[in-house]
Amino acid sequence: MQGSVEMNQITMAFGANLVLRGVDLTVKGGEVTALLGANGAGKSTLIKVLSGLYPNHGGQIMIDGKPVQLETPSDAKKLGLQTVHQRIGEGVVPGLSVAENLLFEKIARNALGRVGSIRQIMPKALEVAESLKLGWSEKFLRKDVYELGIADQQMLILARALIEKPKLLILDEPTSALSAAEVDNLMGVIRGMRNEGVGILYVSHRLGEIDTIADKLVVLRDGVIRGEQDKPFEWNTALGQMLGEDTLQEIQSNIEMRGDESILQINDLSLFQRSSPFSLSLRKGEVTGVIGLLGSGKTEIAESIFGAAKKRSGNMTFEGQAFRPRHPRDAIRMGVFMIPEDRASSSMFPNWSIAKTTSLPFLSQLSKGPNVGVGAEKLRASEIIQELQIVAEGPDQEVDSLSGGNQQKVVVGRWLKGKPKLLILDEPFRGVDIGARRTISLQARELSKSGAGVLVLTSEVDELLEIADRVIVLVDGEPKLDKYLSETSREEIVHEMSEVI
């Protein structure tokens, strides 16, 4: 009989924030179960529960029908739950050889006796490499880990997980750093393990891979399993469950705007080494929404236009003039502003007031001579507070002390107030409540109505439908669909996002 790992009503809360709301999931031995979910759905929390990192979770985990308690990561490992985390760099120890890394857990447990030299552990390492059919020579095992390519490192941490003969192997985005050939190789290894009866929980954003490797598919959204399928998979259903399908009605209120005059023309831009170049024109008077899953190239587009990233191939013209921003300063001078994706790390300064935060890019305009115009700065901040209905005591309140939605309004407001000609909003609704989200999307639409270009980048269909007039679906660094909202449908967008078929 094949074993199984069963999760019953798993819950996990951080403070008042309930991330897992009762997850029921069974992974059978000899099966690959794929776990699909958008950012913030609760995937990593679930993985951490299974790795023994959150002993205070609710619900019950059963292995082969027997309830178990996972108090520490080593408990999880002893019970046969092995996790290969997404960050490869955190799994290997540079400075040690491949052999030592491979046997690291045994060495750490003193299972190999008192190990002195690599010569002593080499026979065991070779034996392990042999049994896992890795085809690694002694020379390879002697290499220092930092000499390995990313794919070999990935194989290494996978191999290390397999030494302990796991019951359940959890793979968190195992292919995010691999090339196509390396992915094929990895798939072979995974199939081999499945045939030996190991249960595999495969977490990935790449639908193509899930289609290839998985026997079963579960979709997680808002901390609950929303759908389960056996092969062959219905992708439209799965993506609908993943991205949410309930708010379709309320967004029809926007009157679609169509611009005719181009503001930014992008020619032959290629976002990744492996993606082919494309051209794109952004127009005044309409909100262009770019949607794509993680790693599709959204942030790369934004950074290219804003001059925040290294130069990519291709060229741009802005209002008919050649546009080559090499630093955000160049873009800002032209009236091209970007609101970055992660506000805490990219827009906020610890302990800074609303006034100081909002004035920073526009200090010269607010000042006479070398001195900061403190009065002008406060006035401007007060206006921003009023226009975006920010809940704050006043311009001197620290931004850190505001709620997430109000922080985002501050960040958006500081650029809006600068009268952008083209405003780029990268994931503007992340960690933002409904009210703030409404305000921000109305302001963006208002801006575009006044004749500016607006580009919104998001990974959620609902957000896109709420804010955009024109929709571009980005897959692997290339636009796959470019239509006005009224000419397309949620189904078509979701369909294009799933690169399968």
Place this chain on the structure above:
Amino acid sequence: MSNPTAEEKRAIFRAKAQEGIVKYGFIAVTIGLFGWFALTEETFRQPSTLFSMLKFTSVVAIVGLGVTFTMVVGGLDLSVGSIAGLGVTVSAMMMVIYNLTGIFSGIMVLVAGAVVGALNAVLIVWMKIPDLLATLGMMFVVMGLKLLPVEGQSVSSKMILRDGSVAPGKFTDGFLQIDRLKVWEVPLPVIIWLVLTILAWYLLTRTKYGRIMYAVGANPEAAKLSGIKIEWYRASAYVISGLFAATGGMILSSRIGQGDISAGNSLLLDAVAVALVGTSVLGAGKPNAWGTALGALLIGIVITGLTIKGFPYYAQDISKGIVLLLALVFSFTLSRKKARFVAAT
């Protein structure tokens, strides 16, 4: 809202008390110590004692002011002591060996400080060496380099040069006046200290330049995305630090009246300490000009007081250390603000 319960009241009181301690604790300690020394020691309250205390503190305070700039941009400059020492040697060489004027020598000291600061900036900002390591290396280089032209010897007037002749020049009277001149009883170094503190305070808090400096230190990525060329601002901090350290060296040189080769070496730790102490003054939680001045003043008071009270010389280091640790407790342990000085790189 209902009335707060007794427990809530106590919690509010505790929070307020803590905030008060963080904000005014340090100044209270300074005033308290000053009062204690002044009440118990006749000598301590003499104006002449106080002015000589201020005069001796001024060099550390000025060098510490330069360090403050590097801390504002999230860095640190360990080469300041050696730059001050370089200033001593350069000024002595110019006047004693080359028989140049005091004014020219002073200018050359500042140029030397700015050049070393610029080299630090290149290493840190463009060659991407972590600040502590780059300035540590620079400290050794400068300490050795300044001995090269004088062959490891202190420069004093009437010294015998390599070719057997007697050094032609001497410390000019004007140069010696830097340390000796008094304006209405106030020694000139104290006035320089005050002027530079006001200048630094003005630059850092009132101007666009200062605002951007703090932004670069607090979150370089966000500063860059606000359109700031952070490299130039970080570089400027090291040049300013070099200039301030050289100014300290100039005063020191004028005080010693000869090119003492070991001068300035002990300044580094004191200067970094006063700048660090300064971050806790008024609960600022960040490096600032008046904080550094007050930090230097407190250390000056403690050292003078203890010396008058007859404590041995090694009590000085102990007390400096305790002052620094106390300040760090204010900034890190008690303050709810995230203290940041040697933070982001």
